[in-house]
Amino acid sequence: MAKILLIEDDQRIRELVCEHLASEGHSVSSEPTGMEGLQKATIDSPDLIVIDLGLPDLEGIDLLKMLRSVNDVPVLVLTAREEEDVVLAAFEGGADDYVVKPVSGPQLSARVNALLRRSDAGKNEKIVVGGLEILLGPRRASMNEVPLDLTTKEFDVLVYLASRTGTVVSKEELHSAVWKTPGGSEGRTIDVHISTLRKKLGEKADDEKGYLHTSIGAGVKLESPNG
Numbered sequence: 001m002a003k004i005l006l007i008e009d010d011q012r013i014r015e016l017v018c019e020h021l022a023s024e025g026h027s028v029s030s031e032p033t034g035m036e037g038l039q040k041a042t043i044d045s046p047d048l049i050v051i052d053l054g055l056p057d058l059e060g061i062d063l064l065k066m067l068r069s070v071n072d073v074p075v076l077v078l079t080a081r082e083e084e085d086v087v088l089a090a091f092e093g094g095a096d097d098y099v100v101k102p103v104s105g106p107q108l109s110a111r112v113n114a115l116l117r118r119s120d121a122g123k124n125e126k127i128v129v130g131g132l133e134i135l136l137g138p139r140r141a142s143m144n145e146v147p148l149d150l151t152t153k154e155f156d157v158l159v160y161l162a163s164r165t166g167t168v169v170s171k172e173e174l175h176s177a178v179w180k181t182p183g184g185s186e187g188r189t190i191d192v193h194i195s196t197l198r199k200k201l202g203e204k205a206d207d208e209k210g211y212l213h214t215s216i217g218a219g220v221k222l223e224s225p226n227g
């Protein structure tokens with residue numbers, strides 16, 4: 001059983017979704033506006049949040065960013081909007097999954113359960129590469145026991161690379177794994193994130209003793225300088 005918060009202004013959908021998820025054994029609460037939802041999310045610490053992007057008081061994307069700034073709870077976006085730029089903006093804003101209404105009960109449950117499984121599995125996991133330590137549950141990373149102050153995406157990039165230590169990961173692969181959209185002309189986004197990550201790790205671009213190694217045209221790999 002998980003504690004789920006639904007933020008949706010359409011009363012009919014709210015009732016349907018609440019009923020359905022409650023029938024699956026989850027404890028579900030709902031709020032009709034972005035501000036009320038945000039407040040509830042802060043007080044209640046739900047295990048998962050389902051949000052509608054078309055809310056009366058707040059742009060869903062802004063709500064998503066506000067939620068992300070307070071915690072890392074999995075967020076499923078449930079919306080009538082299916083335009084590519086809206087979908088991309090939602091993932092960029094921190095959504096973990098996106099589903100277009102109308103959605104069947106079984107599909108909604110499947111998506112909710114998949115997100116919950118992923119976040120549960122990650123709670124106690126730790127990745128260690130040399131002096132780099134990453135705690136997946138609380139989403140904290142440190143280098144030689146000094147905490148790293150990373151953005152959500154920087155953290156995700158670091159996790160992806162660290163879980164493939166010693167392997168060159170292409171920008172396309174990294175982009176589709178972290179931004180959950182296929183990589184095309186987004187190489188620049190990756191470059192920027194790698195560069196800020198490198199600075200935060202205290203390395204220079206051609207640092208032999210560093211953890212991050214970029215191969216022009218191939219991608220980037222992370223490995224311990226001490227082997």
Ligand code: CA
Nearest residue numbers: 009052054055
């Ligand atoms: Ca709505």
